[in-house]
Amino acid sequence: MAQKDKQTPVDSYLGEKIKSREGSFYMFLWPVFSVLLGLAASGMMMLLLGHNPFLVFLKLFSFAFRDMYNVADIFAKAAPLILTGLAFGFAFRATLFNIGGQGQFYMGCVAAVFCALKLYFLPSFFLLLVCLSASMLAGGAWGAFVGYTKARFNASEFLISMMSTYVALAIMNYMLRGPLKEIKGEYPQTDVIAQNAWIPTLVPHTRLHWGFVLALGIALVAYFVLWKTSLGFKIRAVGMNRNAARYAGIDEKRVFIVVFLISGAFAGLAGFMEVNGIQHMLVQGFNPMIGAEGIGIAILGNAHPLGIVLSAILFGALKVGGNLVVQTSTIPSSIIGIMEGFVMLFVILSYFLQDKITTRRSKKELRSKEKGGVSR
Amino acid sequence: MIWTGLLARAIQMSTPLMIGSLAEVYAERTGMMIIAIEGIFLLGAWGGFVGAYLSGSMFLGLLLAMAVGVMAGSVYGFFTIKLKQHQIVTGTAINIFAAGLALYLYRVFFGVPLLPLTVEPLAPLSIPVLCDIPLIGQALFNQNILTYIAFLIMPAGYWVLFKTPLGLTLRSTGENPEAVDSAGINVEKVRFLTVLFASAMDGLAGAFYSIGFLGLYTNDIIGGRGWIAFAICFLGNWNPMGALLGALVFGLADAASIVIQTSGFRLIPNEFLIAIPYILTIVATIARKQFNVPAVLGVPYVKERK
Numbered sequence: 183m184a185q186k187d188k189q190t191p192v193d194s195y196l197g198e199k200i201k202s203r204e205g206s207f208y209m210f211l212w213p214v215f216s217v218l219l220g221l222a223a224s225g226m227m228m229l230l231l232g233h234n235p236f237l238v239f240l241k242l243f244s245f246a247f248r249d250m251y252n253v254a255d256i257f258a259k260a261a262p263l264i265l266t267g268l269a270f271g272f273a274f275r276a277t278l279f280n281i282g283g284q285g286q287f288y289m290g291c292v293a294a295v296f297c298a299l300k301l302y303f304l305p306s307f308f309l310l311l312v313c314l315s316a317s318m319l320a321g322g323a324w325g326a327f328v329g330y331t332k333a334r335f336n337a338s339e340f341l342i343s344m345m346s347t348y349v350a351l352a353i354m355n356y357m358l359r360g361p362l363k364e365i366k367g368e369y370p371q372t373d374v375i376a377q378n379a380w381i382p383t384l385v386p387h388t389r390l391h392w393g394f395v396l397a398l399g400i401a402l403v404a405y406f407v408l409w410k411t412s413l414g415f416k417i418r419a420v421g422m423n424r425n426a427a428r429y430a431g432i433d434e435k436r437v438f439i440v441v442f443l444i445s446g447a448f449a450g451l452a453g454f455m456e457v458n459g460i461q462h463m464l465v466q467g468f469n470p471m472i473g474a475e476g477i478g479i480a481i482l483g484n485a486h487p488l489g490i491v492l493s494a495i496l497f498g499a500l501k502v503g504g505n506l507v508v509q510t511s512t513i514p515s516s517i518i519g520i521m522e523g524f525v526m527l528f529v530i531l532s533y534f535l536q537d538k539i540t541t542r543r544s545k546k547e548l549r550s551k552e553k554g555g556v557s558r
Numbered sequence: 559m560i561w562t563g564l565l566a567r568a569i570q571m572s573t574p575l576m577i578g579s580l581a582e583v584y585a586e587r588t589g590m591m592i593i594a595i596e597g598i599f600l601l602g603a604w605g606g607f608v609g610a611y612l613s614g615s616m617f618l619g620l621l622l623a624m625a626v627g628v629m630a631g632s633v634y635g636f637f638t639i640k641l642k643q644h645q646i647v648t649g650t651a652i653n654i655f656a657a658g659l660a661l662y663l664y665r666v667f668f669g670v671p672l673l674p675l676t677v678e679p680l681a682p683l684s685i686p687v688l689c690d691i692p693l694i695g696q697a698l699f700n701q702n703i704l705t706y707i708a709f710l711i712m713p714a715g716y717w718v719l720f721k722t723p724l725g726l727t728l729r730s731t732g733e734n735p736e737a738v739d740s741a742g743i744n745v746e747k748v749r750f751l752t753v754l755f756a757s758a759m760d761g762l763a764g765a766f767y768s769i770g771f772l773g774l775y776t777n778d779i780i781g782g783r784g785w786i787a788f789a790i791c792f793l794g795n796w797n798p799m800g801a802l803l804g805a806l807v808f809g810l811a812d813a814a815s816i817v818i819q820t821s822g823f824r825l826i827p828n829e830f831l832i833a834i835p836y837i838l839t840i841v842a843t844i845a846r847k848q849f850n851v852p853a854v855l856g857v858p859y860v861k862e863r864k
Binding site: 227230231279281331335337338340341342344345346348349351352353355356359360471474475477478481514516517518519520521522523524526527530531533534 | 633637641642643644646647648650651652653654655656657658659661662663665666781782785788789792827829830832833836837839840843844
């Protein structure tokens with residue numbers, strides 16, 4: 183192929199920025215501030231509907247931590263969010279934009295529910311293993327397609343991953359209306375899957391299942407791959423400076439495909455967790471924001487696995503508390519989206535401030551060096 | 559008969575895509591991707607509906623749609639141009655925010671109505687004589703005012719971009735901002751004004767779906783069509799005439815899926831008909847070989863970067 187696959191300057195620009203925000207003492211302080219400001223701003227929105235934001239937030243957090251069931255639910259909600267967060271964050275480390283996590287999640291859901299419904303006779307352990315692998319495979323393949331078009335045709339991964347989400351949605355809706363429709367045939371949804379396809383619960387009498395532990399394990403794996411393997415080195419090198427990586431002999435095209443394969447598998451696994459862990463069936467119009475929330479979580483966590491886990495737990499708490507507030511008052515559920523949006527915007531604002539402080543500090547250092555006569 | 563209907567629907571559905579992709583072409587020529595396009599479409603649809611419903615005037619609806627678009631665009635411009643933050647990240651945040659905000663504000667204004675609120679959509683204006691041309695007359699000359707505007711601004715947009723000093727400034731800003739800067743033109747100002755113009759157009763395009771076509775507002779009214787306008791800008795090679803062609807093709811795909819769905823033709827499942835425009839975008843993106851990407855697309859302009 184005689185195409186010019188030049189790196190746009192923006193890619194290396196972004197790589198520098200992610201790196202410069204790391205390792206500072208205040209790394210954890212910034213996101214906390216951003217979250218608080220984001221919540222305060224959404225509080226102003228509540229005034230529009232005549233609600234006292236302080237009472238609403240008090241209610242939200244007292245609901246979220248009211249009893250064991252709700253606390254466990256926070257972590258149950260966080261499990262798939264960790265994975266869709268990783269789906270964006272992992273690719274972001276290579277400065278690739280996987281905004282199709284939603285579609286990869288849907289493919290994972292369809293694969294998991296398909297295996298659970300058709301292979302119900304298998305012993306529980308094997309059935310779960312089959313569902314898990316199928317969801318990762320489906321999500322991974324859906325993601326790898328995006329990486330492949332990037333590598334082979336130099337297509338914009340941003341655009342392709344976005345569009346592939348709508349195709350995945352069509353496939354899921356078709357399966358729910360056709361081949362996988364419930365036996366009763368009334369609604370576009372599947373039957374409840376057999377009990378031996380359910381992920382065992384971690385804390386009895388709650389919805390928290392072993393999937394949360396699995397998600398933590400996956401986050402650890404993502405960390406390990408990124409920072410302790412040669413593949414991870416290549417991924418980060420491609421993310422920092424694509425040209426330099428190429429001169430160093432890294433096959434960036436292979437990195438594109440592998441990164442999207444792994445990212446897609448993460449999002450697909452989130453589908454397995456939602457289907458086999460929580461819902462135990464697949465319903466039309468299911469979890470339509472999980473991909474976008476994953477992006478928010480990854481941004482809030484600076485695309486670091488640990489940051490993603492913490493952010494996902496925070497988003498989980500907002501969801502659990504938020505849902506209960508919505509159910510028990512006249513506040514519409516769209517307030518949750520507004521909170522997430524505000525938090526993201528304040529995180530970006532904090533990026534600006536952090537970068538500014540870093541620049542000022544390095545300028546000062548430079549100047550004091552020059553004064554000391556160390557400079558050439 | 560079905561062909562006339564299909565053609566008319568295709569022209570109709572390509573209208574917002576034309577307006578939106580022209581806006582995107584202008585913005586990207588100065589180096590700014592408007593990633594927030596999907597959210598601005600949605601806010602425009604919301605603004606158009608609210609304005610038209612509350613005032614009873616279509617004109618005020620369109621005006622509010624553009625105003626809402628400008629507001630969203632100024633937030634986007636502030637973050638990406640003034641604060642020099644990443645465009646894709648900021649745009650994604652605004653899209654998530656817009657989805658929540660539009661639904662929330664609808665509730666603030668209207669509560670929970672028992673029946674969906676509706677307005678009478680923009681009436682078609684038939685142009686005498688011309689609309690009697692067989693086959694294409696009804697399709698081309700019996701549309702609402704936005705369609706005529708769209709057909710006028712595409713060639714006008716081409717002319718401004720390639721034949722006027724203003725267009726030269728815009729294109730240079732996306733190719734070589736340093737040169738524009740040393741010519742004494744404020745790069746950030748050019749970009750900011752272009753983003754505001756483009757978001758006003760995007761708001762207008764969004765309003766087409768609510769008050770130009772359906773006469774109501776729902777939260778999934780845009781359903782990815784902002785992204786399609788975004789893609790058309792790429793596929794049209796950052797040229798208004800290319801975008802016009804692209805918008806017509808996608809309008810046809812959109813219309814075909816609507817017409818086949820309503821005609822009771824059951825060879826292909828509905829879901830896949832709805833997916834046609836998205837599949838087409840993927841295929842077209844892959845098939846497109848030579849791109850004429852503006853040199854500094856997506857890069858903030860930093861004076862004397864060290």
